[in-house]
Amino acid sequence: MMLKVILGTLVHFFAIYIAWNISGFWAAVLTLIFPVMGEAYWIYQIWSHTGMFWSALAIGCASYIGIWIVLSVLVGIAAATEPRR
Secondary structure, three states, X not given: OHHHHHHHHHHHHHHHHHHHHHHOHHHHHHHXXXXXXXXXXXXXXXXXXHOOOOOHHHHHHHHHHHHHXXXXXXXXXXXXXXXXO
């Protein structure tokens, strides 16, 4: 579970860094306040300006979502196979 927290935090701080470099202070503040919408917005902005969807931010977000899904499924399986009392 700690992996989800660490990777999610790293991806979010990377999105804030991108917002700061591209648009400045207020964009970074808005990205900080609205994490999921902020990442989606910056992925779209990078995609529309470069024509490449798989930027470093998009790969980080996809990795985070993949790890979240796998760990959630594993926890669900573990909970389902636990003997009932």
